[in-house]
Structures are given as structure tokens and as C-alpha cells.
Amino acid sequence: MKIKDFAVERYFAKYEFSAQYMLSSSDCDGYSMDYVLSVASADEKNLWESLKLGYTETVGSEFLRKAIKGHYKTIQMDEIVVSSPGEANFILMNVLLNKGDNVICMSPMYQSLYQVSKDLGCSISFWKPHENTGGWHYDITDLKKLISSKTKLIVVNFPHNPTGFSPTIEEYHKIIELARERGITIFSDEMYRYLNHNKETGLPSMCDLYENSISLWGTAKTFGLAGLRLGWLTSKNKGLLKKVEKFKDYLSICNSAPSEVLGTIALNNMDKFVIPNMDKIRFNISLFSEFHKINSGLIDFEEPLSGSTAFIRLKINEPASVFAEKLVKSTGIMLLPSETFEYGKCHARIGFGRKNMPEMLSVFGHYIRERYF
Numbered sequence: 001m002k003i004k005d006f007a008v009e010r011y012f013a014k015y016e017f018s019a020q021y022m023l024s025s026s027d028c029d030g031y032s033m034d035y036v037l038s039v040a041s042a043d044e045k046n047l048w049e050s051l052k053l054g055y056t057e058t059v060g061s062e063f064l065r066k067a068i069k070g071h072y073k074t075i076q077m078d079e080i081v082v083s084s085p086g087e088a089n090f091i092l093m094n095v096l097l098n099k100g101d102n103v104i105c106m107s108p109m110y111q112s113l114y115q116v117s118k119d120l121g122c123s124i125s126f127w128k129p130h131e132n133t134g135g136w137h138y139d140i141t142d143l144k145k146l147i148s149s150k151t152k153l154i155v156v157n158f159p160h161n162p163t164g165f166s167p168t169i170e171e172y173h174k175i176i177e178l179a180r181e182r183g184i185t186i187f188s189d190e191m192y193r194y195l196n197h198n199k200e201t202g203l204p205s206m207c208d209l210y211e212n213s214i215s216l217w218g219t220a221k222t223f224g225l226a227g228l229r230l231g232w233l234t235s236k237n238k239g240l241l242k243k244v245e246k247f248k249d250y251l252s253i254c255n256s257a258p259s260e261v262l263g264t265i266a267l268n269n270m271d272k273f274v275i276p277n278m279d280k281i282r283f284n285i286s287l288f289s290e291f292h293k294i295n296s297g298l299i300d301f302e303e304p305l306s307g308s309t310a311f312i313r314l315k316i317n318e319p320a321s322v323f324a325e326k327l328v329k330s331t332g333i334m335l336l337p338s339e340t341f342e343y344g345k346c347h348a349r350i351g352f353g354r355k356n357m358p359e360m361l362s363v364f365g366h367y368i369r370e371r372y373f
Contacts, residue, residue: 001119001120002119003115003116003119004115004118004119006111006112006115007111007339007340007341007342008110008111008336008340008341009111010340011336011337011340012336015328015334016334019328019332019333019334020331020332020333021331021332021333021334021356021359021360021363021364022334022351022354023333023334023335023350023351023354023360023364024309024334024335024336024348024349024350024351025351025353025354026161026162026192026221026308026309026349026351026353027220027221027224027226027308027351027353028221028224028277028280028281028308028353028354029224029280029353029354029355030224030225030226030227031223031224031225031273033262036225036262036265036266037265039265039269039272040265040269041268041269044261044264044265044268047063047261047264048261048262048265051257051258051261052257053257053258054257055253055254055257056254056255056256056257056260057254058081058245058248058249058253058254059080059081059082059245060080060081060082060232060255060260061082061255061257061260062077063260063261063264064082064260064261064263064264064267065077065080065082065232067263067264067267067268068080068082068232068234068267070267070268071205071217071267071270072205072207072208072234073204073205073208074207074208074236075205075207075208075234075236078238079207079234079235079236079238079241080232080233080234080241081232081233081241081244081245081248082230082231082232082255082260083231083232083233083244083248083252083255084218084229084230084231084252084255085191085216085218085220085231086112087248087251087252088216088231088232088233088244089112089113089116089189089216090112090116090251091244091247091248091251092187092214092216092233092240092244093116093117093120094116094120094247095240095243095244095247096152096153096185096187096240096243097117097120097122097152097153098120098121098122098152099120099121099122100121100122100123100150101117101122101123101150101151101152101153102122102123102124102125102148102150102151102152103117103118103122103123103124103125103151103152103153103154103155104124104125104126104127104143104146104147104151104153104154104155105117105124105125105126105127105154105155106126106127106129106138106155106156106157106160107126107127107128107129107341107342107343108162108163108311108338108341108342108343108347109155109157109161109341110157110161110189111341111342113155113157113187113189114126114155117153122152123150125146125148125151126146127142127143127146128142129163129165131313132302133302134302135163135164135165135302135303135304135305136160136163136164136165136302136311137165138160138165138167140171140174140175140178143175143178144178147178147182147184151182151184152184152185153184153185153186153187154175154178154179154184154185154186154187155186155187155189156175156186156187156188156189156206157188157189157190157191158172158188158190158192158203158306159192159193159195159196159201159304159305159306159307159308160192160306160307161191161192161307161309161349162309162310162311162336162341162349163304163309163310163311164303164304164305164306164307164309164310164311165304165305165306166196166201166203166305166306166307167203168200169203172203172209173209176206176209176210176213179210179212179213180210180212183212184212185212185213185214186206186210186212186213186214187213187214187216188205188206188207188213188214188215188216189216190205190206190215190216190217191216191217191218191220191221191222191231192221192222192306192307192308193205193217193222194222194270194274195221195222195274195277195278195281195306195307195308196278196306197278197281197282197285197304197305197306201305201306202306205217205234207234207235207236211236211237212236212237213235213236214233214234214235214237214240215233215234215235216231216232216233217231217232217234218230218231218232219231219263219266221307221308222270222273222274222277223266223270223273223274223277224273224277224353225262225263225266225273228256228259228262228263229256229259230255230256230259230260230263277308277353280352280353280354280355281308281352281353283357284352284353284354284357285303285304285310285352287357287358287361288301288310288350288352288357288361289301289303291361291364291365294365295365295368295369297315297373298314298315298316298368298372298373299312299313299314299315300312300313300315301313301350304352308351308352308353309349309350309351309352310349310350310352311338311347311348311349311350312347312348312349312350313346313347314346314347314348316372319337319339319345319346320337320338320339320344320345320346320347320348321337321339321340321345323335323337323348324336324337324348326371327364327367330367331363331364331367332363333360333363333364333367335348335349335350336348336349
């Protein structure tokens with residue numbers, strides 16, 4: 001199996017650790033080790049201090065799966081497999097799909113969510129959004145038209161990266177109804193779960209609503225703990241999870257012991273991570289809204305409904321990738337162009353999880369007004 005280069009990650013590899021400003025990061029500022037341990041209970045601190053750096057259970061240690069279980073309504077301990085998020089996605093596609101299957105994926109989308117299945121020999125149908133005044137929108141009617149007799153899997157991502165779209169609860173249930181009526185599996189990427197801008201955009205986990213679904217969540221986006229490299233699959237389909245577990249024997253085999261303890265602390269003290277992150281995201285969205293008013297001749301922006309990202313339109317006479325290369329070389333600002341999402345040449349992702357947003361927007365605004373007005 002040969003895999004195509006991962007465009008978003010190759011772009012980050014080029015600039016993430018050299019650019020001064022990260023205007024397109026989808027995660028929030030990482031929390032320090034000191035902070036994580038400061039919110040831990042006495043039992044959790046003891047778990048950390050007595051930790052032995054040996055192997056862990058393939059499916060995840062019992063204390064971690066217990067903490068994960070607490071964030072779902074119906075999921076039990078044996079319906080969880082812990083892994084890194086990228087590995088989980090790769091394994092799932094390999095154990096679930098066969099050459100010739102049809103997979104429906106949202107577009108734009110994080111590349112691994114469709115590329116792995118494509119390189120396995122599946123056909124990909126893209127569910128594309130409408131770019132409306134008032135925000136991006138994915139129409140359920142468009143999704144229904146894409147379904148064929150060969151459709152094996154529908155891949156969704158809510159809150160959506162990069163547009164910030166989130167369906168209404170009624171639309172969410174309609175997606176499930178379409179899949180259930182046809183016996184189609186749903187893979188739900190929920191990496192931005194709980195980053196809700198208001199109560200209306202908060203959705204239940206797909207695995208709690210649909211018996212033929214698999215949900216993915218982890219610590220990177222919601223918690224600001226990307227360095228733990230910790231995620232998990234949850235599903236009522238225990239047979240599928242057993243296949244995931246066995247496939248994992250050929251990859252990481254088990255998870256990092258320190259990450260499992262730190263992830264448990266985060267899950268058991270979620271508000272200590274999510275509330276500060278959401279305060280930061282809301283503040284930065286308001287800053288960018290004001291920035292847009294001043295620079296509306298050069299960019300179109302609609303506030304995201306949920307998550308930590310938005311997908312802006314660049315109203316300039318050059319491809320987004322050319323603009324982004326000039327920007328990072330002139331200012332040190334890394335802006336992720338839409339070409340890395342294989343979605344045209346006119347958009348770019350904005351990330352709202354960084355505390356230095358005021359400084360970034362000051363530098364960005366000066367640059368575009370000087371060069372493009």
C-alpha cells in the first residue's frame with residue numbers, strides 16, 4: 001500500500017517550528033506539565049508518582065478507559081480502544097474497508113480521513129459545502145444524492161475542521177437516519193468535541209446514537225494536550241473494535257504510560273482545560289471579526305459555529321498558496337492555504353486557540369494593507 005503525501009502535515013513540517021506566528025493552528029496553546037499536575041486529585045497524583053514506564057494494555061489502561069467512559073452515555077469499558085488519533089483512523093480504514101467500496105467524506109477535510117481509504121482502492125465521493133452569507137453549510141439533500149449501492153462508509157467531522165460548521169441536532173439525526181436505512185457505517189471524527197460556542201452547537205457523540213458508528217476523540221484539540229498523542233475509538237460494534245485491537249499489534253502495540261495518566265487527569269478535570277480554551281477561542285473570534293471589518297475588501301469571513309477554526313476566503317489576485325508563502329517569508333506568519341486541503345485556491349484556515357492572536361493580527365493587518373490595498 002502506497003500512501004500519498006499528507007499535504008497539511010507536510011506544510012506544517014516546513015513551517016511549524018520555524019515560523020514566528022502560527023495563525024492557522026487548529027489546536028489551542030499547550031498546557032504545561034505543572035498545570036496538568038496542579039489540577040490532579042490526590043489519587044491522580046499518586047497514580048503519576050507511582051507510574052512505572054513499562055508496557056500498557058493494547059486497548060488502554062483500565063483507569064484511562066474508566067475516565068473516557070464517563071464522557072459517554074452508553075459506551076462501556078469494552079467498547080473503547082485507545083490509540084493515537086492518526087493511528088486509530090489508519091487502522092479503522094484498513095479493517096473496515098475493501099477495494100471497490102464507496103466512501104463519502106466531507107470536503108474540505110483532514111486528508112487522512114479520505115486518503116487512506118482512497119489508497120486502499122475505495123472510490124471517494126465528496127460532500128461539499130455551500131459558502132453562504134451567515135456561514136458554511138452542508139446540505140443533507142446533497143449527502144443523500146451521493147449515496148449509492150456501494151457506499152460502505154460515511155465520514156463526518158463535527159465540529160468541522162476547517163470551516164467551523166456544526167449541524168443542528170435535527171440535521172445530525174437525519175444523517176443517522178440516512179445511514180441506518182441503508183446499513184451504512186458512520187465514522188465520526190469528534191476531535192473538537194466540547195468546543196461549543198453556544199448550547200445549540202453541542203452534539204451528542206455519534207456512538208451514543210447510532211449502533212453502526214465509530215467515534216474518534218482525543219486530547220489534542222479539546223484539551224490543549226496535543227503532545228500526549230492520545231486518542232480513542234468508541235463504538236457499540238465490539239467485533240470491529242476487536243479487529244482494530246489486533247491490527248494495532250503491528251503498529252504501536254500499546255500507548256505511552258505517562259500520556260495515559262496525564263490524559264486521565266485531563267478527562268477527570270475537563271472544565272479546567274475546556275473553559276479556558278473556549279474563553280480564548282471566543283475572544284479571538286471577536287478580535288478576528290473586528291479585523292475583518294477593517295479588511296473586508298481583502299477577505300470574507302463568517303464566524304464559525306463551533307470548534308477552533310474558520311475557513312476564510314482571500315479576495316486577492318493570486319492563489320492562496322502563493323499568498324501564504326509570501327506572508328510567512330515577509331512576516332513569519334504561517335497561514336494554511338486551501339490547496340493543502342485540496343479545496344481550490346481561494347481560502348485559508350484561521351485558528352483561534354492561540355493567546356498571541358492580537359499580535360498576529362496586528363502584523364497580518366499591516367502586511368495586507370501595505371501590499372494589497
